[in-house]
Amino acid sequence: MRNLFPYEHQIRLLAGIILLGLASSSNDWILLTAGIGLIYTGASGYCPLFQVLGINAQRARNNYHLSLIPAHNPEPIYLFNRHGDLVFRNAAAKNILVNLRSMDDLHEVEDHTDFNAEHGLELLSFHDKGSHYLLNFDPIPGTELIAAYGFDATKLLKTREDIIESQKELIFRMGEIGETRNLQAGNHVKSVAEYSEQLALLSGLRLEDIELMKMASPLHDIGKVAIPDSILLKPGKLNEDEWEIMKTHASIGYELLRHSDRPVMRVAAIIAAQHHEKWDGSGYPNGLAGREIHIYGRITALADVFEALGSERVYKKAWPLEKILDYLEQEKGKHFDPDLVDLFRQNLPLFLNIREQNQVPTMRLVG
Ligand SMILES: [Fe+2]
Ligand SMILES: [Fe+2]
Structure with missing residues (x-):
């Protein structure tokens, strides 16, 4: 049993002896009893008063805990x-x-x-x-x-947030370079990332997969870093040979990203490899069909095309919305996953809202 304060037992013992001295000189039996009591509790460490007040029990519980x-x-x-x-x-x-x-x-x-x-x-x-x-x-x-x-975890979480934000920024910038090798890329990769996120949400993907997908999708065209300027920046349509070279950006992107173990890079590798595959198997580079194409690839394909058709390019004007929607309907089950086209059309206002937020009036892109 511990003391309430330092030397508490000893002080009780001393007080008891003083009371005994006073009692013997005054013959006061009350002082005598109090003195004996204090000497007993001081020497034994046991105090009935603390017992009554529950102080000992409380202290014992605390010590136990x-x-x-x-x-x-x-x-x-x-x-x-x-x-x-x-x-x-x-x-x-x-x-x-x-x-x-x-x-x-x-x-x-x-x-x-x-x-x-x-x-x-x-x-x-x-x-x-x-x-x-x-x-x-x-x-x-x-x-x-x-x-x-x-x-x-305040500092730790702040640091983690900073790291994630820098990773996002870095991935985003890399994606922009891949898209045009020109930092005035406008909002193409941002829009594609946001359309993809929205489609992933509507498809019922897990939240962490949606977050990964949003982070990774700006890298879908990173393979374009290896495409010569004469093709990538050509004003006008590509001839057949040029088009074959342009198509290699999907497998080049996959090769660039596939060696990483990081979840975001693995997702980016899938997206780079599969964003030009088509539901009916007529896409490239591997001619995958239907659900052989990863949901990340199917989602990015739709997001990428919707964005590209609605934007001006060096070789074409932006398509009006009606024409884009007709095209999506026409390509449902051919280019695109039919379920995704349905989800897209049923929730069109959400996508138009993203488009409005990201509109850049004088954008000229190649993509
Ligand atoms: Fe592409
Ligand atoms: Fe793109």
Whole structure:
């Protein structure tokens, strides 16, 4: 049993001896009893008053809970009993989530929760006092307690965000160079990325795949870096030989990207390789058909063509919307995945909205 403050037992012992001295000189039995009591509790470390007030029990519980968690942890830790009531918080948790009383209260503060079915790990994210915390729940073996280990992830998440943003920017710039090797590329790759994202959402792809696809799709024409200027920037139609060279940009793009293990690069490699494949098998470079073409390839194909037809090029004017929609309908099941064309038409306002946002009045592109 610990003292309430340093030398508390010794002070009680000393006070008892002084009271005994006073009692012997004054023959006061009350002082005598109090003196004996203080000497007993001081020497034995046992204090009935603390017992009555529950101070010892509270302290014992605290010591028990402290013994279950890593010592000197500067991050907040909360312990919950099997009913979900908060039974303990360490010093670092004193000022964070001050109103937390039970696990149920966490639902009010959480931004989101990640549950990893494989590891049974649940990670709850919340903001408090301008910081972003993650809570990781773990049952404490041999007890009925669940520990919630907090982690101040503010700086880490900021750094992660910066890295992701720089990656996006880099990919985007590379895509623009691939498209025209000319940095006044306008909004072609941006629009294609946004149409693709919208189509992916409507197709019911998983959110993380949609995000990857949006990041990767600006690289669909990266293989054009290897196409000579005389072909890439030719005003007017390409002859047959030139067209064959132009078509190699799909497999060149795939070769450029396929060696990376990064998920975004793997998606980009698929898109570069397959964005000119056609649903009926008449596309290039591999003549894939139907669902042999990855959904990423099918989506980008539609997004890319919709964007290109609606924009002015050195060899053609922008097509009016009616003509584009007729073309999509005509190519449904030929060039394009019929389901995607239906989704596109049923949700046309969403795509027109993206188009309006990205409109550049004097854009002249080759693509
Ligand atoms: Fe292309
Ligand atoms: Fe393109």
